Amino acid sequence: MHAKHQPDTVLDRRDWIAGLEKGLGLLEAFNETNPRMNATEAAQRCSLTRTAARRYLLTLAHLGYVSTDGKLFWLTPRVLRLGQSFLESARLPRIVQPFLQRVTAGTSETAYLSVMDGDDIVYIARNGPVRAMNTGYVLGGRVPAQVTAAGLLLLSERTTAERDAWLAQRELKTYTTHTITRKDSLRTTLAHIRSQGWAVSEQQLELNYRGIAVPLRDRNGDAVAALSVTMPMGHEATQDAVDRVVPVLRETAQAMRNLI
Incomplete structure (x- = not known):
């Protein structure tokens, strides 16, 4: 299973957006060992159902953070914008x-x-x-x-x-x-x-x-x-x-x- 980052602060449950956590978790699930995954593999790494993982991946593809051939998904260079934003800010x-x-x-x-x-x-x-x-x-x-x-x-x-x-x-x-x-x-x-x-x-x-x-x-x-x-x-x-x-x-x- 993909390991989750431990938060540094306690967040009120009312302020928690689970979908954001799951979407970011899927981005972090790609690595050297898993550069390309189908929805089932991504779901297993992130403890999601296949249907949920596929919806998140398709949304990320729509936003340009992943690409897909209809079966497999992989990260795009757009993901580097997240790290570059940190280095610049x-x-x-x-x-x-x-x-x-x-x-x-x-x-x-x-x-x-x-x-x-x-x-x-x-x-x-x-x-x-x-x-x-x-x-x-x-x-x-x-x-x-x-x-x-x-x-x-x-x-x-x-x-x-x-x-x-x-x-x-x-x-x-x-x-x-x-x-x-x-x-x-x-x-x-x-x-x-x-x-x-x-x-x-x-x-x-x-x-x-x-x-x-x-x-x-x-x-x-x-x-x-x-x-x-x-x-x-x-x-x-x-x-x-x-x-x-x-x-x-x-x-x-x-x-x-x-x-x-």
Whole structure:
């Protein structure tokens, strides 16, 4: 079944529009594994009847968000307008570019700002060269949190009880031979990251790549995002990379603190 995003606020039942929830749920049901679905498949992923799923899909097709050949449905590029609207209207992605440029200048690496959305890290701003990586380190890209430095960092910011509850509800997928798939190992890793205040992820998502991240905190001290870099590992030792990058990330994150 398609997992639903947990709401951040409580909504009065009188204000709830179930049809909007179901329509958006259908859009989110399409992914790499399910790029094209018929009404029956979409209904199963969203816990709808086939008839209801078909009506929602036909409405979305009328609005231009999906296409259909009469049997299968798939997303259209119009869906990207939703994400672009966020990037254009949200304050944070707009104000961080000079700071990401500072990180790139100080490290010669690609810099990112990312936030948590459900179980994923979403990259909302970036600066630096485009690497020839196979996975989602692109603006607007979504990557499972536990296999990225930024995701590990933001997960570590949760309380011990919150981290344990998150782990209890997840299955840890394998992406490389280095991916942490044991929950006790990930639990220990998160506790260590929490204590040191920065995160390193090496070859968790893609071989021969390393990520390093620090928290971006607001005036109250809450981690609202992660500031990170990604780099080919090459022959640079982990500690050498940390010594080179973490001071630049921390200095930049501190400079940004009064802006958010």
